[in-house]
Amino acid sequence: MSPTDRAFMAHALGLGRRTMGQTWPNPSVGCVIVREGRVVGRGWTAPGGRPHAEPQALAQAGEAARGATAYVTLEPCAHHGLTPPCTDALIAAGVARVVAPFPDSDPRVFGRGFAALRAAGVAVETGVMAEEAGRDHVGFLTRVRMGRPHVTLKLAASLDGRIATATGESQWITGTGARAYVHAARAQSDAVMVGAGTVRADDPSLTARGMGVSRQPVRVVVSRLIDLPLMGQLARTARDVPVWLCHGPDAPSETRRAWQGLGAKLLPCRLSGRQLDPGSVLDALGQAGLTRIFCEGGGALAATLMQADLVDEFMGFTAGVALGAEGRPSLGALGIDRLAEAHRFALIETRAVGGDILHRWVRAD
Known part of the structure; x- marks a missing residue:
């Protein structure tokens, strides 16, 4: 990999x-067209998933695309969907070389885009910044390979691991810097997910504020009986920002009708014992098109996801305050008797954010 290829791929x-976070179910792809060392076209997947990055970059490049190199952050699509294949557009524009990190895992595309380009005489080089691209496309890749979204669990806790006082007061344990970081993380996610207890206790809006996004994340609530306030913020704004309710088969029909009348989308899920099965919840969200879930708890939902080994990334904020044993723990009971039974995560980042500490972890396996 040449430094030049790396620099343009980073761009x-x-x-x-x-x-x-705004293109689901499509990946958010970037494309740079370069001719004689100069960028002549740039494009990225538009909100809603279309148009794709390549045709936008080619339109900007015009005739300058002929004989140029296209740097694309995922294998160009090779199938006819709502738009023609991007491989056809690249070939028709006369691009001489395509550089990409790896094949698209979608079985409709996998390797076919590269094969079509090579068959047309276009040089193809892969492997450029594959690790970085893998992190950016992790949600899309997880949904294609596993049928569910990638899940990031966020917890903001005190030094002793508490998310609220004994009376339930939690605003605000962390400072303004951490809260701004969370809004940015919401903006880059397809959906923000919480449990019913969090909605009842905090009446949250769950929007990405101050980020200038054109498409707010979907607000997902996991609630077996949909026992949520019908006059709360989510209910009042369901027609403006999507609200999806994952519920059980025993949710009262009148409650379902009430929320549907408010504009919410209902996703029926299986039960596991007396709780919603977390795998069924994520499968339903994946089938609905979501690729990246930012879960903000509370403790019961977080514990359920941890027990089911469905947390892919952990984002924690630790504040310089102690709440004591009577405070509410950041995680509900996990039923762990031996340390060997606990799920392990690998640290990928730690730094100060304002007066708090951010630490990010991914699956150790």
């Missing part, structure tokens, strides 16, 4: 991040 990845 393309940066473009793709501009609409991360």
Whole structure:
């Protein structure tokens, strides 16, 4: 990998991040067209998933695309969907070389885009910044490979691991810097997910504020009986920002009708004992098109996801305050008797954010 290829691919990845969280079920792809060392076209997946990055970059490049190199952050699509294949557009524009990190895992595309380009005489190089691209496309790749969204669990806790006082007061344990970071993380996620207890206790809006996004994340509530306030913020704004309710088969029909009348989308899920099965919840969200879930708890939902080994990334904020044993724990009971039974995560980042500490972890396996 040449330094030049790496630099232009880094530019393309940066473009793709501009609409991360706004393009589901499509990946957020970036594309840079370069001719004789000069960028002649740039594009990224538009909110809603279309148009794709490549045709936008090619339109900007015009005739300058002929003989140029296209840096694309994922294999160009090769199938006819709502739009023609991007491989056809690249070939028709006369691009001489395509650089990409890896094949698209979608079985409709996998390797076919590269094969079509090579068959047309276009040079193809892969493996450029594959690790970085993998992190950016992790939600799309998880949904394609596993049928469910990638899940990031966020917890903001005191030094002793509490998320609220004994009376339930939790605003605000962390400072303004951490809260701004969380809003940015929401903006880059397809959906923000919480449990019913969090909605009843905090009446949250769950929107990404101050980020200038054109498409707010879906607000997902996991609630077996949909026992949620019909006059709360989510109910009042369900027609403006999507609200999806994952519920059980025993949710009262009148409650379902009330929420549907408010504009909410209902997703029926299976039960596991007396709780919603977390795998069924994520499968339903994946089938509905979501690729990246930012879960903000509370403790019961967080514990359920941890027990089911469905947390892919953990984002924690630790504040310089102690609440004591009477405070509410950040995680509900996990039923762990031996340390060997606990799920392990690998640290990928730690730094100060304002007066708090951010630590990010991913699956150790």
